[in-house]
Amino acid sequence: NAGVTQTPKFQVLKTGQSMTLQCAQDMNHEYMSWYRQDPGMGLRLIHYSVGAGITDQGEVPNGYNVSRSTTEDFPLRLLSAAPSQTSVYFCASSKGLAGVTDTQYFGPGTRLTVL
Amino acid sequence: TQLLEQSPQFLSIQEGENLTVYCNSSSVFSSLQWYRQEPGEGPVLLVTVVTGGEVKKLKRLTFQFGDARKDSSLHITAAQPGDTGLYLCAVNLRGKSGGSNYKLTFGKGTLLTVNP
Numbered sequence: 428n429a430g431v432t433q434t435p436k437f438q439v440l441k442t443g444q445s446m447t448l449q450c451a452q453d454m455n456h457e458y459m460s461w462y463r464q465d466p467g468m469g470l471r472l473i474h475y476s477v478g479a480g481i482t483d484q485g486e487v488p489n490g491y492n493v494s495r496s497t498t499e500d501f502p503l504r505l506l507s508a509a510p511s512q513t514s515v516y517f518c519a520s521s522k523g524l525a526g527v528t529d530t531q532y533f534g535p536g537t538r539l540t541v542l
Numbered sequence: 543t544q545l546l547e548q549s550p551q552f553l554s555i556q557e558g559e560n561l562t563v564y565c566n567s568s569s570v571f572s573s574l575q576w577y578r579q580e581p582g583e584g585p586v587l588l589v590t591v592v593t594g595g596e597v598k599k600l601k602r603l604t605f606q607f608g609d610a611r612k613d614s615s616l617h618i619t620a621a622q623p624g625d626t627g628l629y630l631c632a633v634n635l636r637g638k639s640g641g642s643n644y645k646l647t648f649g650k651g652t653l654l655t656v657n658p
Contacts, residue, residue: 431584460646462648467650468650469630469648469649469650469651470585470630470632470648471648472645472646472647475645485645486645486647517584517585519584530587530590531587531646532587533584533585533586534584535582535583535584536582536583536584
């Protein structure tokens with residue numbers, strides 16, 4: 428198993444550009460999440476999904492869209508990038524309710540810079 | 543207000559020393575997790591504690607969940623350079639607010655550096 432994969436690993440955008448961060452998992456996990464990690468702020472939840480076709484907002488959802496058309500994939504879309512979205516983005520997945528019964532597995536991250 | 547307060551924020555020690563880092567809250571949780579994140583990598587789960595007063599050991603790492611399930615500590619014995627990383631505690635807010643909420647909330651972490 429490859430686990431949780433993320434592409435790209437690094438990305439530089441100009442303000443106003445759009446892009447999609449890709450996340451895929453091959454563990455048949457129902458739950459997938461997107462986090463951003465900023466210095467001094469820790470990991471903050473952006474959006475999450477409890478299964479194909481079901482998504483919900485996390486702590487910092489503004490400026491980001493998600494969809495979950497398959498169990499395996501959970502892309503994160505930035506519609507109009509802003510410098511405040513410069514961060515490291517992590518995708519994670521778990522079989523069940525992470526923190527209660529199951530382990531949450533994280534991808535290697537995407538380092539995004541918005542100029 | 544930060545739900546989970548981790549201390550210290552930074553810790554730099556020499557190889558062989560012992561250390562303890564803390565994760566505190568005023569809220570009660572049904573479970574708490576500890577993760578380690580190495581530079582350039584995603585966090586990796588170390589342990590989940592679910593019972594008040596519970597102690598779990600993972601080689602040289604000892605994790606304790608407070609009796610009241612509001613806090614936790616991580617003790618490392620004879621630290622090694624390979625222990626260097628960001629140690630994060632996390633809780634699922636489902637235990638706090640009930641319902642079917644699925645939101646894993648992290649503390650800001652303790653950045654540990656173990657010097658050879």
